[in-house]
Amino acid sequence: MPRPDDLGALGGRRVLITRSADRARPLASLLSSLGAEPLLLPLIDFERAADQSALDHALDALAAGAFDWLVVSSITTVRVLLEKAAERGTPPAALVPARTRVATIGPSSRQILEAVGIPVALAPVDIQSAEGLVDLWAAAPVSVLLPQADIAAPALREGLAAKGAAVTAVIAYHTVDFPARPGLRLEAELPAAVGGSTAAAPQELSPSQTRRELDGGTIDAVVAASPSAVRRIAATLLPLGSCRFVAIGRPTAAEAAALGIPVAATAKVPTPDGIAAALGSVFANEGTIR
Template sequence: MGRHSAVKSGEPRFLEGARVLVTRSPDRAAPLVAALREAGAEPFLLPLIDFERARDQHSLEVALDGLRAGAYGWLVVSSITTVRALKEKAAERRLELKDLIPDSVRIATIGPSSRRVLEAEGIPVDLAPEDIQSAAGLVAVWPAGPVNVLLPQADIADAELAAGIEAMGAVVQAVTAYHTVDYPASPGQRLTAALAAANGWQPGNGSGAPELTPAAAKSELSSGRLHAVVAASPSAARRIHNSLAPLKDCRFIAIGRSTAAEAAALGIPVAAIAKEPTPAGIVTALRTVFDTEGNES
């Protein structure tokens, strides 16, 4: 079904007929797949990215020893994958995740999904941006003053967050908590810790959406049978470009400004940027694109 025949806004299944490609692994795609189906879309998976344990376990262990000993005033958790990596380290010590973090340590995060998962793990969040849910948004609300900050993050994390917090007077210890790799990760190195249930969804249950190979996704795209593709990170944008470009009439939906900027640098037109890095935010971005096209047709 062509998306120019989009269902008018106000009807409950406003993405009826939309075939949406989600570039996440099955165990991480469930909430978005459910939200897309509820809106009437038909989701497909093309797993492009996976996550492995940090190569340098010693540096991560030393940082976590410092955290438990009270060496840091703040812990910045920038993604759900960071939570998973820290929970695996806690389990190795036969601890709950919250037992790694002294009561004196304040917690900051970027997006509502990370916040919900942390709170489901029994860890209250002290600081998170409301308007711009990104590294820049967190820097904008960061309190000025000297403080020691632990920032566990991906190996390919941008330096913007650490530099911005340091500019506010903090001393930031950035440490690699996990590596971003092509899907699938090595079975012996893949992050597998199950996270606490948040909003009724238990991470790791799988999505149930059909999983495509890159070749199958390319064929669907070339035939005009995919209407949108969702990318959650700059690395996902790069892999989409390498595997699927040109996207033709398939709309690129970016989660976050950094993802949109990377796509634009690669020559991929960005149809919409999700204002919130959540399933609801992504569905809203899709609705905006298709409602606009429906009104123009």
């Protein structure tokens, strides 16, 4: 949760969230409640996997009990599972047999999975990342299904394999520049209880508007949620000028550092509260808003 001494620091701050409106709404709602002005600039989007037969075969094997574990590494993977369940005319829980345990990385994915009836047996608390899950994983010769992005780093797959798991990795979705192509975008709705506020989405900027705002020094911080978002920021938004860069998670911060983007803060947990706390820590010791 944001610390009480951090909350006032966000008053009047203009924060750019590099996600689409549906994914940004929970964070935007919290920032608004803390007196900040959230702005949106979607940089990446997600399309259904080109090889649907491979994904369908893996999910058929999952439903038949071929895997000891299903590892869900992102909310986008959850969206894929929700779409596949709807396509098959079954509840999402029917995709995962009772004998198969489920692991995930972040609290949001866990909350959504459990909201649709899929219990989560393992999830890191302190280090909510692939590294954190691998650290928790017990060495054993188990079979694992790992649906993930086409650009997923090998750390999770290799880490599980090093613990003795037989990992079947399958491409569940493609990460693309925003916007995704019509008809291919993942659009499964998250459960209302965990999808964030129903309040109106904040203002969405165009790339040219964002450039003018950055050049004018009127955006205080930009938030990136993934290494792919960092790469898009590096390709389209530099220089950031006085705008501070805030990362969600250590892999995102590491990618920013590798690309020469100074990291003002890294959210300790990938939740709206954790991000707000990171933003608050950036501005807590500064003076009045310019």
